[in-house]
Amino acid sequence: MRTHMSILSFMALMGATSAHAADTTMYVAGFGGDVEKAFREKIVPPFEAKTGVKVVYVPANSTDTLAKLQAQKGRQSISVAIIDDAPMSLAIQAGLCAKVEDGPNSKNVYPSAKRANGEAIGLGYGATGLVYNTQIFAKNGWAAPTSWKDLEDKRYAGKIVIPPITNGFGLLALVMEARLNGGGENKIDPGFATMKRISPDVLDWEPSPGKMAELLQTGDAALGVWGNGRVRAMLMQGAPVKFVYPKEGALMILSEVCPVQGAPLPQQAQAFIQYLLSPDVQAIFTAATGLGPVNKETKLAPAIAADVVYGPESVQKLIRTDINTINANRTAWTERWNREVEK
Incomplete structure (x- = not known):
């Protein structure tokens, strides 16, 4: 059972300004850039x-932070780790995360952003769906895409x-195609069959976000699979693109945070996580990442909320996908992808 952090104890810790606290340094690992x-x-x-x-x-990407936590197991220096959901599952399986205590802000987090056993909690929601170049579609008289079937x-x-498939968006597209064709994470064959059908029509299987953005902005690519946060960043730079939530659904992306097991300053780590989940900080995180808030009480400006x-x-x-099953099969799927899809 998770330890309950009351509002009073949370506020007491947040308000602590003792000489000891002033000398305390806590390391937090998270994403770079904005x-x-x-x-x-x-x-x-x-x-x-x-x-x-x-x-x-x-600052580091999720896989690098995970590698650092694995290398430092038993002698951790990082107290709080912010990692995407797939590598976070690996961190949890490796015993690298302690449980998140209940607190005044975590109680307002959507259920889908919470781990069953509480070893991590979401910080922001993203979606994997379709992206298209609005100018190319208008020029050709094409209606906006609405379905994963449009890729065919x-x-x-x-x-x-x-x-x-080595990129999270491509991997989730494979899983979605499996789900739409009678399979899923535990029955991936239909996904591979669909990707093989799509493959001859694919201009590029592009791993680089920068190159992906370039292809979509120039119109060399008219349609693609990507995350809403990536598309939002392009829109902010004036690119003629739009993100689509397909009618069959968009796949959840979740950035998560966990208190590191055995790390220094466990109480301060718990307080920092509750602070990150507060409505005001959630709004700042959303503006910086394009990831939607997990706290139900967060208020966003209309321009950002849209x-x-x-x-x-x-x-x-x-x-939400079965991340543990995906992680368990990732190597085998990658080898199969290289043989059958991206030849």
Whole structure:
């Protein structure tokens, strides 16, 4: 059973400014880029001011943070780890995450952002769906895509871009195609059969976000599979693209946070996680990442809310995959993909 952190104890810890706290340094690993900037400029300073705890932010991608936690097992320096859901599952399986205590903000988190055993909790929702170039579609008189089945429409032959299976978006597309054709994570053959049909019409299986954005912006690619956060970033730069939540559903992407097992400052780590889940910090995280808030009480400006997963109706439309089954089969699927799909 998880330890309950009451509002009073949370506020007491947040308000601690003792000489001991002033000398305390806590390491937090998370994403780089705009996320790192938001943490350094907007998220960390208020927490430091309220608690006297110095927070050192360590930027890295999820796989690198996971590797660091694995290498330091038993002698951890990082107290809080922010990782995407698939590598987070591996971290949990390796015993690298302690349980998240119940608290004043975690109680307002949507159920789909919570782990069954509480070893991690979501920070932001993303969606994997379709993206298209609005100018190319308008020029050709094509209606906007609405379905995963549109990837099999011959009108788009040679104009489709999809990340490979080594990229999370491509992997989720494979799983979705399996689900739509009588299979799923435990029966992946229908997914491979569909991807093999689509493959001749794919311009590029592109792993690089930068190159993916370039192909979509120039119109070399008219249609693709991508995340809503990536598309939002392109829109903010003026690109003629739009994200589509397919009628069959979009696949959930979840960035998560966990207190690291056996790491220094466990109480401060729990307080920091509750702080990250507060409505105000959730709004900052959403603005920096394009990932929708997991706290039901978060309020977003209309311009931001329109481009992210926001509110119970949007959250309920997301399809959550069986990450443990995916992780267990990832190597075998990758080898098969290289033989059958991306030849």
